[in-house]
Amino acid sequence: MTPPSTPSTIVANAAADLSWQEDLYKYLHAHPELSGAEEQTAQRIEEELRRFPDWAVTTGIGGYGITAVLRNGDGPTVLMRADFDGLPVAEATEVDYGSKHSQLNAEGQRVPTMHACGHDHHTSSLLGAMAILDATRQDWSGTVIALFQPAEEAAVGAHRMVSDGLDQIIPRPDVCLAQHVVAGPAGEIYTAPGPVMTSSTTIEITLYGRGAHASMPHRSVDPVVLAASTVMRLQTIVSREVPPGQFAVVTVASVEAGKANNVIPDSAKISLSCRFYDEDLRKRVVAAIKRIVRAEAQAAGADREPSFKFVGMLGATDNAAEAFETVRPAFDERFSKNSLDMEPWTASEDFSVIPKHFGVPYLLWTVGITPRRQWQRAEEAGRLDIDIPTNHNPGFLPDLGTLPVATEAAAVAILACLQRSWPDTSSPEELRQQPTQKEIAAAQIETAPGD
């Protein structure tokens, strides 16, 4: 009798053709497209999906979103998501597949584009995992959904796919998976249960003053001074109101006021990016922001109340214990000492919008992609924070050797989730606890006003 196959042995013995994968990755890397404008990228993914004639493909979901579903007998339904948008960053790497691409942004300006967050890596890896699963069908049973998501960086892609009737297009998953490349020794795989990525709240605040000639400040309510005092006072939220030991970030990332040297403008705009792991703390901090901004406006003698526009809101990524406990042993078996604990990451992700919509557990893990020699040199010099490019840095460039690792990680995790039974969460009683269509629509409005 042969022992039952583990995810690791299935992947190790898979006779999958991945000879195309590196070329695909290099193509995607050289042709990054901005969030919501990923037309060519989606087209290329659709072309690649022709390798898998048995997977039912749906395109154009919530923009350029794509799903591919393989039904392979009875068993759980496992969804894995890969995002595929690039960033308005000018690539500063030396490789011949580096991006020289540019694109018009939403304001009509031409900007350089780069896959500075590795979404090209995620997409190539998921297509590779599909090849492994496709070639090992005799070794597993169930349904696999590969979901390719646009517009992650704009925090709207997952919402748009959900709002465009994703649950009418794909079967209800029992569990959802995603991975993200990060700065870290190449090939290390990091997992953890619980909150691993922050929630993010982005607020644009307009402070209204009274415009005047620059020589007549007494005739004005100067919004520049008001903005300056507001920005300083906002710094006291994290330092004076958030309990030490609890995590919160309030960053004023943009201040705009005035266009001429002899005009006191009549308004100023500040944009805030705030991050949290804890939802109650998020509410308290947002309330503190509103209180301070309003009080500063009053102190300045402004006639008009400041206005608040919530332009982006993402929930925290909070890995389910049962998903972690399913995948981690499989990673330990396949990657042994490279399977490690994940430190919480202060970035944010919209992936969890999808499992939250279906009311199912999920797991997001990260994969280290920094070339080992580069990492070692920086570590020895005590310069990891300085010398290692992070996500969104113009020098961020995954080691090509990590592509097969992330591919196997995706396949191993999907297989591990296919090999167990998941509690049925689709009972009407539990469904009532899931977010309603109305709530999702409301979130979408908060996320993407005016589009």
Ligand SMILES: [Zn+2]
């Ligand atoms: Zn990113």
Ligand SMILES: [Zn+2]
């Ligand atoms: Zn990303």
